[in-house]
Amino acid sequence: MSGVRKGYVRPLDLKRGVVDMSHGSGGRAMAQLVDELFLAAFDNAWLREMNDQARVPMPAGRLVIATDSHVVSPLFFPGGDIGCLSVHGTVNDVAMAGAKPLYLTAGFILEEGYPLADLKRIVDSMAAAARDAGVPIVTGDTKVVEQGKGDGVFINTTGVGVVFEGVDVSGANARPGDAILVSGPMGDHGVAIMSLRENLTFETTIASDTAALHGLVEALVTAVPGVRTLRDPTRGGLATTLNEIARQSGVGMTLRESAIPVRPEVAAACEFLGLDPLYVANEGKLVAIVASGDAPAALAALRGHPLGREAAIVGEVVADANHFVQMETGFGGRRMVDWLAGEQLPRIC
Amino acid sequence: MKYVDEFRDGELARGIAARIAAEADPARTYHFMEFCGGHTHAISRYGVKDLLPANVVMVHGPGCPVCVLPVGRIDMAIELALKEKAILATYADTMRVPASGGLSLMKAKAKGADIRMVYSASDALRLARENPGREVVFLAIGFETTTPPTALVVREAAATGVGNFSVFANHVLTPSAIAHILESPEVRDLGTVVIDGFVGPAHVSTVIGSQPYDYFAEEYRKPVVIAGFEPLDVMQAILMLVRQVNEGRYEVENEFTRAVTPAGNEKAKALVASVFELRRAFEWRGLGAVPYSALRLKEEWAAFDAERRFDMPERRVPDPKACECGAILRGVKKPTDCKVFGTVCTPETPIGSCMVSSEGACAAHYTYGRYRDAAPAGATA
Numbered sequence: 001m002s003g004v005r006k007g008y009v010r011p012l013d014l015k016r017g018v019v020d021m022s023h024g025s026g027g028r029a030m031a032q033l034v035d036e037l038f039l040a041a042f043d044n045a046w047l048r049e050m051n052d053q054a055r056v057p058m059p060a061g062r063l064v065i066a067t068d069s070h071v072v073s074p075l076f077f078p079g080g081d082i083g084c085l086s087v088h089g090t091v092n093d094v095a096m097a098g099a100k101p102l103y104l105t106a107g108f109i110l111e112e113g114y115p116l117a118d119l120k121r122i123v124d125s126m127a128a129a130a131r132d133a134g135v136p137i138v139t140g141d142t143k144v145v146e147q148g149k150g151d152g153v154f155i156n157t158t159g160v161g162v163v164f165e166g167v168d169v170s171g172a173n174a175r176p177g178d179a180i181l182v183s184g185p186m187g188d189h190g191v192a193i194m195s196l197r198e199n200l201t202f203e204t205t206i207a208s209d210t211a212a213l214h215g216l217v218e219a220l221v222t223a224v225p226g227v228r229t230l231r232d233p234t235r236g237g238l239a240t241t242l243n244e245i246a247r248q249s250g251v252g253m254t255l256r257e258s259a260i261p262v263r264p265e266v267a268a269a270c271e272f273l274g275l276d277p278l279y280v281a282n283e284g285k286l287v288a289i290v291a292s293g294d295a296p297a298a299l300a301a302l303r304g305h306p307l308g309r310e311a312a313i314v315g316e317v318v319a320d321a322n323h324f325v326q327m328e329t330g331f332g333g334r335r336m337v338d339w340l341a342g343e344q345l346p347r348i349c
Numbered sequence: 350m351k352y353v354d355e356f357r358d359g360e361l362a363r364g365i366a367a368r369i370a371a372e373a374d375p376a377r378t379y380h381f382m383e384f385c386g387g388h389t390h391a392i393s394r395y396g397v398k399d400l401l402p403a404n405v406v407m408v409h410g411p412g413c414p415v416c417v418l419p420v421g422r423i424d425m426a427i428e429l430a431l432k433e434k435a436i437l438a439t440y441a442d443t444m445r446v447p448a449s450g451g452l453s454l455m456k457a458k459a460k461g462a463d464i465r466m467v468y469s470a471s472d473a474l475r476l477a478r479e480n481p482g483r484e485v486v487f488l489a490i491g492f493e494t495t496t497p498p499t500a501l502v503v504r505e506a507a508a509t510g511v512g513n514f515s516v517f518a519n520h521v522l523t524p525s526a527i528a529h530i531l532e533s534p535e536v537r538d539l540g541t542v543v544i545d546g547f548v549g550p551a552h553v554s555t556v557i558g559s560q561p562y563d564y565f566a567e568e569y570r571k572p573v574v575i576a577g578f579e580p581l582d583v584m585q586a587i588l589m590l591v592r593q594v595n596e597g598r599y600e601v602e603n604e605f606t607r608a609v610t611p612a613g614n615e616k617a618k619a620l621v622a623s624v625f626e627l628r629r630a631f632e633w634r635g636l637g638a639v640p641y642s643a644l645r646l647k648e649e650w651a652a653f654d655a656e657r658r659f660d661m662p663e664r665r666v667p668d669p670k671a672c673e674c675g676a677i678l679r680g681v682k683k684p685t686d687c688k689v690f691g692t693v694c695t696p697e698t699p700i701g702s703c704m705v706s707s708e709g710a711c712a713a714h715y716t717y718g719r720y721r722d723a724a725p726a727g728a729t730a
Contacts, residue, residue: 267350
């Protein structure tokens, strides 16, 4: 009698194994990767159906769809990793429509040779983030590229949600006189990432602020249903986000530098790197624009939520055909806060 | 942020501003050149201009190492990377400087050149150690501030036997540039550029000290006040310059005493002297060939000199015709006098180098100050 058990498949070696080309081939190896890694971590009824798509119930209302690809380097950083970031990023993009995120999809592009142990850490982190956010990952896709053709792991996530009843939020809705709020200190994520970049390693206690903001958004739109604009100031930071909104809405803005919260550690890191914290990325902050009369209620709603305790009113929307974002400096002068040009390049002397 | 915020204090600034306004003679105009790009940047970023009376005018100088790098030198660097297949290590600011043929280091990188951004000269040397099979060239630029670290890595490469490392030296000298401006016909003969005094360099002076400026004060009768790069330093220096002008003095004064001594950093100067020697002349963007204005590696370090090692011929390439960087660097024109400013030439698509570095006069004005030029379009609510 043969000692081979019927139907036995040796489990994935999640300690020493690596991604190989067969994991993206559509064959048994891929099915095993999906079963033992992705399904095990993300487990939910829709995913378990194992179709190439998910059939999900949708409540009535306006549908919101957002997609975001994640290529962060390094993959693990203080305060998070590409896994939770890929959940938070898309949950936030959906939420910034004044919406409740309902479902996520996940597409993985893996590089041949990437350690399965690290992939598991990333997938577990994604699963935890999705669970905490209450937004299930209902379908997905996996591809593998040859060594040298990727950077370990790229993750695309798409999110679907539905707009809260009676809420109409858009980047085009800002009006002169409106108040501009931020939900907390600027620049944490970017500085945390930069502290690990090649040639730049410096010790810091700053962790990424990566977080899912839909709870904060719900608290805000419940208190102030007339919120005009919501956006998360990710790449390009607050400065770029405000310039985008100014152009979309056809308005200008005036900021007060002294009112913009920036942690001293972030300010110090930016100082020696020659960066401006207003251009550094955030992953757990939002910008809200509300009618000036709604500003106190909006501020109270943000501050009443754990992710908005350090919220602040930082400026106001003004009429300006040039759509300039200007700032009263803490020094007592005035300057523009322009679009980011190229990458934010440090000064050299 | 301790030790920084104190130098950006708005209330102290208002106090100095009030004194400048009180002491500046309303019957005359004061033109002060801030030599350094660091000062240009501080003036724009903190809105220092808004705190000065209308008759105190700041003229931007050529002290931006990226801005004065001529097209030819960038072309030479690109050739090292593309033809010699060397790893070119460079400070980030140089990446977008326009070169010939629509290229820049960044575009050359996209075409396959191996160009790496570094934050220090020692990072470049580390690259050489990590890539023993490749030639690694450090594109060294900057005034006296960045020269000692370059000298240090050359010595270290020699001492530790790193044979695949060399330096493409573009280190330039501040005093020669100031002299060149003061000798220029616009200042000397035509009187089209009025300079009543200089805000002297901050970091450069920590190395060379305050003594080298004595000559300008004496020979050209121009007051010089060495100032730190914080906005309060600049304000204080302007007040000191106004006082010198009012009292008919032309002395070298040091506002930046927390870092600058008369003799400077003797150790750094000795280090530089051990590795570098004067070039007979060096091409500056905007200023042309300036005699004895730059450094090259001494003969004994020739093995580490990329120009000798790769037998690089000197390239002279004229600036694009429409670009006024030259006149702007000499203080003859303002960024807004240039026809391509803000139209064809923007930080995204720079034509001239002054639009590239954040210390460049055009980039500083475009990024922080161009709302001043805009016709009052739409009332501000």
